Amino acid sequence: MATDPVNPLEKQAPQDGPAASAETAPGHLVEFDQVVKRYGDHVVLDNLDFTVERGQHVTLIGPSGSGKTTILRLLMTLERVSDGVIRVGGEPFSHVLGADGKLKPAGEKHQRQIRKKIGMVFQQFNLFPNMNVLQNITEAPVNVLGVDRAEAEERARELLELVGLREKVTAHPTQLSGGQQQRVAIARALAMRPEILLLDEVTSALDPELVAGVLDVLRNIAHTTDITMLCVTHEMSFARDISDTVLMFDAGRVVESGSPEQIFTEPAHERTRGFLSAVL
Numbered sequence: 499m500a501t502d503p504v505n506p507l508e509k510q511a512p513q514d515g516p517a518a519s520a521e522t523a524p525g526h527l528v529e530f531d532q533v534v535k536r537y538g539d540h541v542v543l544d545n546l547d548f549t550v551e552r553g554q555h556v557t558l559i560g561p562s563g564s565g566k567t568t569i570l571r572l573l574m575t576l577e578r579v580s581d582g583v584i585r586v587g588g589e590p591f592s593h594v595l596g597a598d599g600k601l602k603p604a605g606e607k608h609q610r611q612i613r614k615k616i617g618m619v620f621q622q623f624n625l626f627p628n629m630n631v632l633q634n635i636t637e638a639p640v641n642v643l644g645v646d647r648a649e650a651e652e653r654a655r656e657l658l659e660l661v662g663l664r665e666k667v668t669a670h671p672t673q674l675s676g677g678q679q680q681r682v683a684i685a686r687a688l689a690m691r692p693e694i695l696l697l698d699e700v701t702s703a704l705d706p707e708l709v710a711g712v713l714d715v716l717r718n719i720a721h722t723t724d725i726t727m728l729c730v731t732h733e734m735s736f737a738r739d740i741s742d743t744v745l746m747f748d749a750g751r752v753v754e755s756g757s758p759e760q761i762f763t764e765p766a767h768e769r770t771r772g773f774l775s776a777v778l
């Protein structure tokens with residue numbers, strides 16, 4: 499499919515299977531419904547409720563250990579809920595509906611199907627060291643989604659343009675700076691045409707002088723595409739720029755949520771005020 503070279507994310511190709519039906523599914527794109535995550539006796543997420551709407555940019559802020567990364571890891575099925583239900587596109591993600599009408603923990607296959615809607619960029623870029631930039635970006639679309647190679651390469655080039663690395667098509671990861679590698683990782687996540695992009699402290703592992711370039715790329719994506727974003731960041735000015743909603747976490751719960759203006763200018767909760775005064 500031909501895509502607009504300036505904004506390759508604007509037109510999302512229809513996907514196979516459940517993902518296609520989720521395109522039209524009513525309601526929240528992501529829903530955490532009374533989600534509990536425990537490690538032994540340690541309650542990391544405590545009856546957590548929140549929703550993300552299609553096209554919304556939601557940022558999770560809060561002190562270290564408050565559970566932000568765990569939320570993204572649950573969505574990537576790197577962890578399982580201890581209790582409660584996560585829904586994506588209206589479908590239970592962590593559970594399936596049994597013949598008896600009751601929800602039971604979902605199997606790997608169900609989770610993999612729904613996970614196709616989700617792309618994630620981690621702190622560490624984790625590019626394949628033996629592949630060049632183009633191969634890194636096209637590997638999963640071709641081998642996981644079965645996209646035609648020529649089509650995947652055309653899209654990869656458009657995405658490289660979007661992240662400002664058009665001239666690095668044949669470079670290998672070791673020939674790139676950390677910031678450039680992270681921009682390739684962003685392109686790689688977008689190449690899967692996710693409905694939701696998860697960003698987990700994507701600049702934390704970068705040298706300070708490389709942070710701005712990566713954040714500018716993400717600002718551009720946030721402002722010029724309609725992709726849904728769920729972002730964990732310690733970069734407060736970035737959170738302010740891209741978010742529709744900011745969720746302030748403490749001890750596995752949302753203590754306050756609101757627009758960036760509300761949260762950063764007039765935080766209502768004492769815990770938010772304390773956190774912001776420490777980090778701003």
Ligand SMILES: Nc1ncnc2c1ncn2[C@@H]1O[C@H](COP(=O)(O)OP(=O)(O)OP(=O)(O)O)[C@@H](O)[C@H]1O
Nearest residue numbers: 537540542560561562563564565566567568569730
């Ligand atoms: N595999 C694990 N086993 C035991 N405890 C864990 C595990 N993973 C995370 N935790 C604990 O869960 C809590 C929440 O961790 P999480 O990484 O979600 O916090 P966070 O808010 O993202 O913190 P940070 O801002 O430092 O990344 C922490 O107390 C952490 O030690």
